[in-house]
Amino acid sequence: MPRVEETILEIDLNALDHNYRVITSKLKPETKVLGVVKAGGYGSDAAVIAEELEALGVDYLAVAYVKEGVELRDAGIKIPILVLHPQPANFEELIDRCLEPALYSKRILKAFVSVASEKSQKAYPVHLKFNSGLNRLGFREDDIPWVTGELSNAPSVTIKSLFSHLAASEDLREREFTIGQINKFRAIVKEMHANLGYKPLVHQSNTSAILNYPEAEFDMVRTGIGLYGYGNDKAADQKLKPVHSLKSVISQIHEIAPGESVGYNRGHKASGTEYSATIPIGHADGIPRSLGKGKGHVIIKGRKAPIIGNVCMDMLMVNVSGIDCAEGDEVLIFGDGQPATTMAQNANTISYELLTALSHRIKRVVCRK
């Protein structure tokens, strides 16, 4: 790797390839794979990830919003893109860019059918989302007669898939609840198949369900976090490789005399003589302020350097006393060798939040390690 000279986020496409192989090795050969690239490819670079997934042969991509799908089309992505949470204001653009909506309520279904007919569409692919217990988005089981009635008069659309989302697939203490969700969805699918007279694709699993609930595999799985190297589980994490490596440099080193303080509100006070290093990354870049005052650390020369005082907007300070380092030296914030899960736990959050919060001003560097 070239020398790190500023804050960068390395995106390791070989790690992505590796994770894709690990995840697909858990699946039946005929099971289709949808790669989730919402929120900028979990804070990396959605277009770069999408291109690689397309080359790896994934069947589908998913984003949350139409704007994200448009960015992928602009980047030349050709495979089908499911938009998980579209709004009627964007339906025209969605159709113009060949994106496929999840229809999750009566209001959204009616609005989409009306736009699709106005735009003279025939059998435009849509995906029906069912609520099997997450209580976030989706039709309920007792909406099925309304849904099938409405769609039997709507030649402008065709149902490409039926799907649902699990609430706690990573939490084995909720096994009974999750099995209940799977069975409920199975019953919904059965009724839909009977009413429709044809069989759209069926999918319910996210990454943790792929690992924990083979009974939820159906025709396709949707994997996000696993592709980026995290499996919500220690054993899974060991088989996966982090795609994101967040690195920076030491901007300046200070000798701090006993009793002097470091940072805003004098968040740290030196007990003896200490050395602090200032790093050019802060809470505006997605480093939680809760990691200040020793809760989090970075890695310098292979050693842990605790964050001292309060994390600032554009920088943070770490204690490098006893670490043989100099201004300009590389700093690993998280990634290969220091998983994002550790930093997430220290900040009382999850890998998803830490990754997706990384700001756009951090330079992305695509590599193959």
Ligand SMILES: *Cc1c(COP(=O)(O)O)cnc(C)c1O
């Ligand atoms: C984000 C999302 C996923 C991906 O979940 P991971 O835990 O990252 O694998 C799958 N399905 C839906 C509906 C989602 O919103």
